[in-house]
Amino acid sequence: MTAPGETALGATGLGEPAPDGTASGVAGPVRVAEHLNQALHGLLAADPGLHLLGEDVTDPYGGAFKITKGLSTAYGDRVRSTPLSEGGIVGVGAGLALAGDRAIVEIMFGDFVALAFDQLLNFASKSTAMYGRPVDLPLVVRCPSGGRRGYGPTHSQSPQKHLVGVPGLSLFELTPFHDAGRLFGHMLSLARPCVLFEDKVLYTRRMCRDGVVDDLFGYELVGDAPGWAVVRADGLTDHDAVVVAPGGLTDRALAAMRELLLEHEVACALLVPAAIYPLDLGPVLPYLASARAICVAEDGTAGGTWGAEVARLLYPALWGSLDRPIALVSGADSIIPSAPHLEREVTVQDTTIRDAVLAALGS
Amino acid sequence: MTAPGETALGATGLGEPAPDGTASGVAGPVRVAEHLNQALHGLLAADPGLHLLGEDVTDPYGGAFKITKGLSTAYGDRVRSTPLSEGGIVGVGAGLALAGDRAIVEIMFGDFVALAFDQLLNFASKSTAMYGRPVDLPLVVRCPSGGRRGYGPTHSQSPQKHLVGVPGLSLFELTPFHDAGRLFGHMLSLARPCVLFEDKVLYTRRMCRDGVVDDLFGYELVGDAPGWAVVRADGLTDHDAVVVAPGGLTDRALAAMRELLLEHEVACALLVPAAIYPLDLGPVLPYLASARAICVAEDGTAGGTWGAEVARLLYPALWGSLDRPIALVSGADSIIPSAPHLEREVTVQDTTIRDAVLAALGS
Amino acid sequence: MALTSALGRPAPHGVADEDLERMLLIRHFERALLRLFEEGLVNGTTHTCLGQEYIPVAVSALLGEQDFVFSNHRGHGHFLARYGDAHGLLAEIMGREGALCNGVGGSQHIYHRRFLSTGVQGESLPVAVGVALRLKRLGQGALACAYIGDGTWGEGSVYEALNMAQLWRLPLLVVVENNGIAQSTPTATQMAGTIAGRAAAFGVIHHHVATTDIDVIRGDLAPLITCVREESRPVVVEFATHRAGPHSKGDDTRSPGEIALARAGDWYDRYAAGHPERFARIDAEQGELVARIADEVAARPPSSWDRR
Amino acid sequence: MALTSALGRPAPHGVADEDLERMLLIRHFERALLRLFEEGLVNGTTHTCLGQEYIPVAVSALLGEQDFVFSNHRGHGHFLARYGDAHGLLAEIMGREGALCNGVGGSQHIYHRRFLSTGVQGESLPVAVGVALRLKRLGQGALACAYIGDGTWGEGSVYEALNMAQLWRLPLLVVVENNGIAQSTPTATQMAGTIAGRAAAFGVIHHHVATTDIDVIRGDLAPLITCVREESRPVVVEFATHRAGPHSKGDDTRSPGEIALARAGDWYDRYAAGHPERFARIDAEQGELVARIADEVAARPPSSWDRR
Numbered sequence A, B: 001m002t003a004p005g006e007t008a009l010g011a012t013g014l015g016e017p018a019p020d021g022t023a024s025g026v027a028g029p030v031r032v033a034e035h036l037n038q039a040l041h042g043l044l045a046a047d048p049g050l051h052l053l054g055e056d057v058t059d060p061y062g063g064a065f066k067i068t069k070g071l072s073t074a075y076g077d078r079v080r081s082t083p084l085s086e087g088g089i090v091g092v093g094a095g096l097a098l099a100g101d102r103a104i105v106e107i108m109f110g111d112f113v114a115l116a117f118d119q120l121l122n123f124a125s126k127s128t129a130m131y132g133r134p135v136d137l138p139l140v141v142r143c144p145s146g147g148r149r150g151y152g153p154t155h156s157q158s159p160q161k162h163l164v165g166v167p168g169l170s171l172f173e174l175t176p177f178h179d180a181g182r183l184f185g186h187m188l189s190l191a192r193p194c195v196l197f198e199d200k201v202l203y204t205r206r207m208c209r210d211g212v213v214d215d216l217f218g219y220e221l222v223g224d225a226p227g228w229a230v231v232r233a234d235g236l237t238d239h240d241a242v243v244v245a246p247g248g249l250t251d252r253a254l255a256a257m258r259e260l261l262l263e264h265e266v267a268c269a270l271l272v273p274a275a276i277y278p279l280d281l282g283p284v285l286p287y288l289a290s291a292r293a294i295c296v297a298e299d300g301t302a303g304g305t306w307g308a309e310v311a312r313l314l315y316p317a318l319w320g321s322l323d324r325p326i327a328l329v330s331g332a333d334s335i336i337p338s339a340p341h342l343e344r345e346v347t348v349q350d351t352t353i354r355d356a357v358l359a360a361l362g363s
Numbered sequence C, D: 001m002a003l004t005s006a007l008g009r010p011a012p013h014g015v016a017d018e019d020l021e022r023m024l025l026i027r028h029f030e031r032a033l034l035r036l037f038e039e040g041l042v043n044g045t046t047h048t049c050l051g052q053e054y055i056p057v058a059v060s061a062l063l064g065e066q067d068f069v070f071s072n073h074r075g076h077g078h079f080l081a082r083y084g085d086a087h088g089l090l091a092e093i094m095g096r097e098g099a100l101c102n103g104v105g106g107s108q109h110i111y112h113r114r115f116l117s118t119g120v121q122g123e124s125l126p127v128a129v130g131v132a133l134r135l136k137r138l139g140q141g142a143l144a145c146a147y148i149g150d151g152t153w154g155e156g157s158v159y160e161a162l163n164m165a166q167l168w169r170l171p172l173l174v175v176v177e178n179n180g181i182a183q184s185t186p187t188a189t190q191m192a193g194t195i196a197g198r199a200a201a202f203g204v205i206h207h208h209v210a211t212t213d214i215d216v217i218r219g220d221l222a223p224l225i226t227c228v229r230e231e232s233r234p235v236v237v238e239f240a241t242h243r244a245g246p247h248s249k250g251d252d253t254r255s256p257g258e259i260a261l262a263r264a265g266d267w268y269d270r271y272a273a274g275h276p277e278r279f280a281r282i283d284a285e286q287g288e289l290v291a292r293i294a295d296e297v298a299a300r301p302p303s304s305w306d307r308r
């Protein structure tokens, strides 16, 4: 658990600048946590049939990561603190959604979505199809995820990969490039259960806007909503390598790309999808096809990864133009230790991505 | 639920001969269900610290699929029928294992392992490593899995893929080639939590022994225990294609291989691992490297499959010798309907494998 | 009408024709199903409610169109009592044209109007809590009703749901069909304590029903259900009942004595004795009706499904 | 010694030095931790048991070497009361050499001899049932003891475990630290009914402790724990207690009045008033001891871990 206002970089032990290059605390684009909070305000204000449930989400506490601050004060009992019942509250959210409302359920730590696995696999997602006709079930389950905060083995996981490939279940991940309000609008408009992963360190970083990432990099969004962010060094039109990564990896991917460019003269494009499953690779295939090396990075542990799923789509799609295997970067095949010096050994660092790109390029 | 003695082929609508070519009901090698039952008898007799827990596992019922018949009569309260508490009983099994005993837990239908996901992900597997030193936890969770019996969307799944990649958790699948007693011995000797998937249609087929599959095919076991079964047409020493598949696919893979050989003059080798995760490809790389096409088949739904994990290991390992992408065969990205004619549309058939091999060979 | 709530008394003379019809429709439907399975005309799985038909018939009359019903694996009676569509249900189980869910859900997974069943025990209770939360907000007095068995009280989800339902004062009616067994396991070996105690643990009202007389049952339940609607409170109603048939098909490993005891609790003979002529007439009618339905549905082409 | 079980009385004069020492060791340990966090010398997370130290000190004296203890997120006191190794625990939390689990587990994940804590609420109860099953079979009178909070009763796993423990008559002692709050949520808004009722629902013996007098507590618990051992029955012991500090660090959003109330329940002032000199001496000793330990451990090199 984190204390209010304690979500600063210092707590993570990472010293990289925020994605927009501003130092933390300095004015500039809003932090991701605040942006998400504002998006939820907007959604609850606009939709009187939208509910938000979760442990300790009401004021004055406003959620373990303060994402729900102010919501219960503004929207009353549509924002509800629940008992410790992860399976139960995902079921309640599904019930609200089934009956004609919409629901967002916060799982305090994404690790605990394991307790709601049955409700997601065997009820919410199944119900959209197993009754022989499409059934609407607009439900979003929010999962703060990822390590690098010293919370230890049961509070640091990235469980994305375990939920990949559930028919009827769509997976998303928060990014600093995608407007959270629009992303929620998209998820709820699918009228299908969705899980949104939110990197806990990303909460503390700043949103990017107007195509600007920092002094070196810019981004554009491509493809249908919610689309992909394509991040490249300003002025560069071609690239040696592509890094594909969900939003939580952004800080480390950018740091790697900066070093690759400045120290190794390797130009990379970073491709960040907000929709991580199912994955629509169409809009970014041109960027991938023109790269000499492709690296897919993620925070989950090794084995059965999201990256393996990306790779199984890419190999046939790029067969012929690929001249080396796709490099997959993930956390180690390991539990995630509490002590920061040990945690660092098993979690993806900027150097992990840098080295993978260099290795893939054969440098 | 199935009635005793009702596990015959007729119930599945499939008319293939048993893997050993004997018609059902005719004497010959024992059925897989019976073989498994005998193995459990042997294990419980040999190890007074071994427990078996599950819903309705005691006599006279002997389990929904009759796999535990006779065990409670012979071994008393080490064989225990439990309340409907899938999460709870996996926790109990973990507790027994932690305290120095060994435990086998039967989940009546593998679909319900979703209810034990937290116990597997966040307790049993974590405990082997998160206390900073190896901790023994000899636990096997048995999951009858797969469709083709008309049990409907919540009783027909193959949840293997969702458990792939949990650090500390090993996955196995029953095959007609691997001795179940030895396989259990292996799993328990790991002193780590294991999940064993058991195809519900495979229960009704016969074990293979002495290297004989049927009139056409033979097998050998390669690699360290539990090893891979390598199945080829007798007398053939090289092959055009390789099919990699867990044990539950055996019947359909063999039917496909038979037709490929006899009608299309395509020779296939079938590689069946008993240990499906982590996967040791070493012993079978020579068979794979010499094939013109590789097809990985499984019963799970499409997306984030076990096959994608196999493929991510194979691409780099075979880079250079691969001249086309690896073909992945899985169930459709769909719930599994109850009605047999609809179920057939979304589940892997022998023809699915045959067509995938032919397509991969470009024929 | 002045019957007590105890089992074992003759049935009342006042039972309405339509109730008898509905109970016997379900009885013949379930019997026909077992027959069809034996003949190999249906496969997969099924769980009949033989012996328990009076429960949903008693309950359904107290439900309104806006109420939302959650059912389980043993749900044919729940469905037929509510919506009566035996053609649609049988077509669903047989995978024929006109199936309620195009043959996709089958026996255990039905969603039709405001009736939804699922095959994973206990999973529907939290969902019912969510539906009840929506219904409470609508403020029109509708409730969510969930049928569960005694064995289902093994699942943790039941307690998570009861806690929330009571905390949030939701209109949830939990109908417990306590038939003394879960698949093959007697209640005493899978449940410590009682269902009454478990409701009390959460401050939830509990009512025990020991009779098979549907008029008496309705008389007792009506004020409770009014309380669910008007005070928006959860209520657990527990029926002591008997599973007269197998769990599924041919998998009854109870001793002959136990089976005889379960059959002795059957409402069927009691109602037959109470109203010999009326019963015989309606019984024959419903038997013929179901036979006709079975023939008609069996002759239909397979269902089709657009899975997209 | 003739104190009643009510809160708010002066502490007894008979308290043993070693109990005072242990309670104050825990108090100073937790205070030191919060200080270290503030100074940025520790990161990650921690949950202190300020105000609740007497509970594990009272309980641990009744446990034997063969008993197996399961603890939760708020487990420092549980550990120190049992094994006293403040160096090892602090090293674990700080990730230094000599850590109980090489710094891998951290504050919430400790496994040392027969003590195991986990960070997922409720998960340990079924595991404790499994351990109790093994202990019962060994027949040496050992028990499994699991500490849980009031909020943890929201999790379904608690009920699955209680049911099995009572069905199978297992030696399981559940110690409930009911501090009236779960993170930020008051018990009344996360729990319908009572813990007593929930134990009763399963036929499990329940005992309520309202005092902070450890001798009185032990006197009451001793026969119950004997019953767990000798009759092999589960027992739930519920302590009405107070969380005098924040849930974690600096995240106390309770009103000043609520916080004052929680602090008023603290055993610390009461024991201080009851034994002014002895208390002051031991308090100072333990304070210095913990300060020394903190300095010593902070000076150690980082832990190392062979992850294979």
Ligand SMILES: Cc1ncc(C[n+]2csc(CCOP(=O)(O)OP(=O)(O)O)c2C)c(N)n1
Residues within 6 Å of the ligand: B055, B084, B086, B108, B112, B115, C073, C074, C119, C120, C121, C122, C148, C149, C150, C151, C152, C153, C177, C179, C181, C182, C183, C243, C247
């Ligand atoms: C979560 C889950 N576990 C196990 C099963 C398999 N199963 C189906 S019905 C049943 C027994 C249910 O007993 P009870 O709740 O008493 O209902 P009854 O069958 O007696 O009507 C079991 C174990 C299931 N469907 N779901």
Ligand SMILES: Cc1ncc(C[n+]2csc(CCOP(=O)(O)OP(=O)(O)O)c2C)c(N)n1
Residues within 6 Å of the ligand: A055, A084, A086, A108, A112, A115, D073, D074, D119, D120, D121, D122, D148, D149, D150, D151, D152, D153, D177, D179, D181, D182, D183, D243, D247
């Ligand atoms: C399954 C699970 N859900 C949520 C959490 C986050 N969490 C940690 S402690 C806590 C509150 C626990 O309350 P209680 O059981 O009363 O114990 P207390 O903190 O009061 O000692 C919560 C919600 C968790 N650790 N595990």
Ligand SMILES: [Mg+2]
Residues within 6 Å of the ligand: C149, C150, C151, C177, C178, C179, C180, C181, C182, C183
């Ligand atoms: Mg029952």
Ligand SMILES: [Mg+2]
Residues within 6 Å of the ligand: D149, D150, D151, D177, D178, D179, D180, D181, D182, D183
């Ligand atoms: Mg508490």
